[in-house]
Amino acid sequence: xxxxxxxxxxILAVVSALAMITARNLVHGVLFMVVNFVATAxxxxxxxxxxxxxxxxxxxxxxxxxxxxxxVMLLGPQPALLTERSPVQRPAALLxxxxxxxxxxxxxxxxxxxxxxxxxxxxxxxxxGNPRLVGELLFSRYVLPFEIVxxxxxVAMVGAxxxxxxxxxxx
Amino acid sequence: MVPVSYYAVLAAILFVIGVMGVLIRRNAIIIFMSIxxxxxxxxxxxxxxxxxxxxxxxxxxVFFTIAVAAAEVAIGLALIVALFRSRQTTDVDDxxxxxx
Numbered sequence: 001x002x003x004x005x006x007x008x009x010x011i012l013a014v015v016s017a018l019a020m021i022t023a024r025n026l027v028h029g030v031l032f033m034v035v036n037f038v039a040t041a042x043x044x045x046x047x048x049x050x051x052x053x054x055x056x057x058x059x060x061x062x063x064x065x066x067x068x069x070x071x072v073m074l075l076g077p078q079p080a081l082l083t084e085r086s087p088v089q090r091p092a093a094l095l096x097x098x099x100x101x102x103x104x105x106x107x108x109x110x111x112x113x114x115x116x117x118x119x120x121x122x123x124x125x126x127x128x129g130n131p132r133l134v135g136e137l138l139f140s141r142y143v144l145p146f147e148i149v150x151x152x153x154x155v156a157m158v159g160a161x162x163x164x165x166x167x168x169x170x171x
Numbered sequence: 172m173v174p175v176s177y178y179a180v181l182a183a184i185l186f187v188i189g190v191m192g193v194l195i196r197r198n199a200i201i202i203f204m205s206i207x208x209x210x211x212x213x214x215x216x217x218x219x220x221x222x223x224x225x226x227x228x229x230x231x232x233v234f235f236t237i238a239v240a241a242a243e244v245a246i247g248l249a250l251i252v253a254l255f256r257s258r259q260t261t262d263v264d265d266x267x268x269x270x271x
Contacts, residue, residue: 018188040211130230164252
């Protein structure tokens with residue numbers, strides 16, 4: 001049963017990703033991306049990562065893709081052509097993409113996973129709750145990266161405002 | 172339970188689709204979304220291995236990746252808007268002033 005849900009979600013994610021990279025219309029591309037992100041969120045749910053599934057929908061599909069849509073609307077109609085400058089570009093890209101895929105799949109050898117398993121068994125997660133466990137980890141062992149990410153978000157906000165300001169020549 | 176290798180292969184396929192999107196398309200916004208697709212594929216593999224290893228460190232890493240991706244999208248889209256305002260194009264092949 002879980003395998004059936006996984007296969008459906010995998011097909012949905014791959015098809016929407018392919019549709020996004022071949023989209024002529026930018027808005028269609030963004031919407032296909034939203035479908036892909038929601039499929040990934042449900043895959044997170046299958047993997048027992050409930051907090052991340054909600055964060056994925058709220059931040060990725062809900063904020064980042066909405067930002068993309070704002071920019072697409074701001075830029076107006078775009079000629080999103082699929083033609084390239086050199087005729088060898090698309091076959092070469094497909095060839096290298098295929099080579100990369102073969103290389104990535106060839107190294108997937110999961111029985112060789114080393115290291116001792118951490119103590120977070122599914123029974124513990126079912127008892128305590130995934131957000132609480134993630135929070136305990138986030139604020140104890142990873143508190144320094146957490147604070148640094150907050151500074152990073154501040155820098156991003158300041159940078160975005162500076163970049164978007166209209167430059168007016170001093171009179 | 173679905174084996175972890177299935178998730179790893181799915182993440183690899185999504186990553187390669189993102190790479191091809193960056194290589195083939197010329198529109199800056201589609202290229203940017205392909206980069207987000209690559210990040211998403213890596214997030215998926217992180218969470219899959221976190222479940223396989225009975226640890227939540229992978230999920231915390233994905234949390235940070237999502238935060239960094241949000242910051243990167245804000246700056247990147249501001250850059251694209253500034254570029255469009257000065258050059259009236261989002262075709263990356265047209266932005267070649269520095270080309271030798």
